[in-house]
Every structure is written in structure tokens, then in C-alpha cells.
Amino acid sequence: AQSVSQHNHHVILSEAASLELGCNYSYGGTVNLFWYVQYPGQHLQLLLKYFSGDPLVKGIKGFEAEFIKSKFSFNLRKPSVQWSDTAEYFCAVNSNYQLIWGAGTKLIIKP
Amino acid sequence: NAGVTQTPKFQVLKTGQSMTLQCAQDMNHNSMYWYRQDPGMGLRLIYYSASEGTTDKGEVPNGYNVSRLNKREFSLRLESAAPSQTSVYFCASRALAGSASEQYFGPGTRLTVT
Numbered sequence: 001a002q003s004v005s006q007h008n009h010h011v012i013l014s015e016a017a018s019l020e021l022g023c024n025y026s027y028g029g030t031v032n033l034f035w036y037v038q039y040p041g042q043h044l045q046l047l048l049k050y051f052s053g054d055p056l057v058k059g060i061k062g063f064e065a066e067f068i069k070s071k072f073s074f075n076l077r078k079p080s081v082q083w084s085d086t087a088e089y090f091c092a093v094n095s096n097y098q099l100i101w102g103a104g105t106k107l108i109i110k111p
Numbered sequence: 112n113a114g115v116t117q118t119p120k121f122q123v124l125k126t127g128q129s130m131t132l133q134c135a136q137d138m139n140h141n142s143m144y145w146y147r148q149d150p151g152m153g154l155r156l157i158y159y160s161a162s163e164g165t166t167d168k169g170e171v172p173n174g175y176n177v178s179r180l181n182k183r184e185f186s187l188r189l190e191s192a193a194p195s196q197t198s199v200y201f202c203a204s205r206a207l208a209g210s211a212s213e214q215y216f217g218p219g220t221r222l223t224v225t
Contacts, residue, residue: 043219044203094211098159101153103151
């Protein structure tokens with residue numbers, strides 16, 4: 001069965017630090033990949049997505065992710081985080097009619 | 112556009128009571144989904160409807176039923192609530208199942224079963 005693994009369940013950073021959140025998936029076919037963000041008390045919102053083409057995808061709020069097919073990875077990055085980036089981040093991969101979700105990474109930014 | 116709406120926002124039930132969670136979308140999407148979110152477990156799919164007139168079980172369907180009332184509406188029913196069903200429930204919609212489109216989420220229903 002397809003699965004998505006997010007290695008870090010909790011990450012704590014200071015403002016202006018660089019961020020990289022790991023995401024690995026197990027699916028050998030054509031993949032569509034997503035990163036969603038959930039701010040405290042809110043619903044999930046799309047940060048960015050990869051369908052095809054350039055493996056470096058840029059999203060909202062300065063986030064980007066790189067699809068590395070050989071490593072089955074889709075890591076999320078941001079060069080300089082802000083306090084307002086405190087949220088939970090979810091990676092997902094398209095599988096048939098569903099999205100397969102990672103368990104999420106809680107990111108806390110210290111002011 | 113309101114996007115995806117859910118009612119109610121909060122609900123407290125006693126064990127054994129029943130209730131229906133309502134979801135509607137105004138984006139003319141074909142596919143709709145019900146998830147539950149529990150701490151440390153991410154999102155788990157309960158049921159989905161790839162298109163109007165079809166429903167399928169997801170990862171955790173036991174104790175739930177769904178109805179795709181029309182293209183806009185997809186309801187989730189708990190026939191006999193149990194404390195294990197205490198969770199936050201999210202409805203989502205997507206233009207086409209199996210496509211490369213993203214899912215859009217509603218604001219969630221926080222359910223407590225005592």
C-alpha cells in the first residue's frame with residue numbers, strides 16, 4: 001500500500017532560521033504531491049503542489065519544495081521562517097481517487 | 112464563493128446518540144471526502160464519493176455512514192456514537208477524483224462523545 005512518511009513530528013526553530021521538512025512516499029508510478037498547512041484552529045490550506053515539469057515548486061508565503069524522484073522525496077523548504085509560520089504541515093500524495101497523507105509535522109517558531 | 116461549508120462547528124454527544132454532519136460545496140466539484148483528524152495521526156479518510164451517486168469506504172469507515180445527496184452535498188452519519196469517535200471531522204472536495212487537482216477543506220466539526 002502507498003504510504004507517506006514525515007520524519008519529524010515536532011520542529012522548533014527561531015525566527016529567521018531556515019526550514020526543511022522531510023517527506024518520503026512509497027509509490028512507484030506517476031505521482032502528484034502536495035504540501036498543506038494547518039494554522040492553529042483552522043482548516044487545511046494548500047501550500048504548493050507538484051504535478052509534472054520543474055521539480056522545484058514554489059508555493060505561497062515563500063515556501064518551496066523539491067521533488068527528487070530517485071529518493072521518493074518531496075521536502076518542504078523556506079529560507080527564513082517567521083513567527084506566523086507556526087502551524088502543522090502535511091505532505092500528501094495522490095493515489096487513485098484518494099490522497100495519502102503523512103502524519104504531519106508541528107512547527108513552532110520562537111519569536 | 113463560500114467554498115466548503117460544514118455544520119455544526121461543535122457538537123457534544125452522549126454514547127449511543129446519533130447525529131449527522133453536513134457538508135456542502137459550491138465549486139461544482141465532482142469528488143467529496145470525509146476525514147477525521149486525531150492528534151499525532153494526521154488525517155484518516157472515512158468515506159469518499161468520487162462522483163455523484165457513488166460512495167466508497169476509506170481507511171476508517173466503521174461506525175459511520177455517508178450519503179451523497181446531490182453534487183453539492185455529502186453528509187456523514189454516526190448511528191450510535193462512541194467515545195472513540197471523539198475527533199475533529201473535516202469535509203473536503205476536489206474537482207475530479209484521480210486527477211492532479213488539490214482538495215479544498217471545510218472548517219471542521221469538533222465532536223466530543225461522552
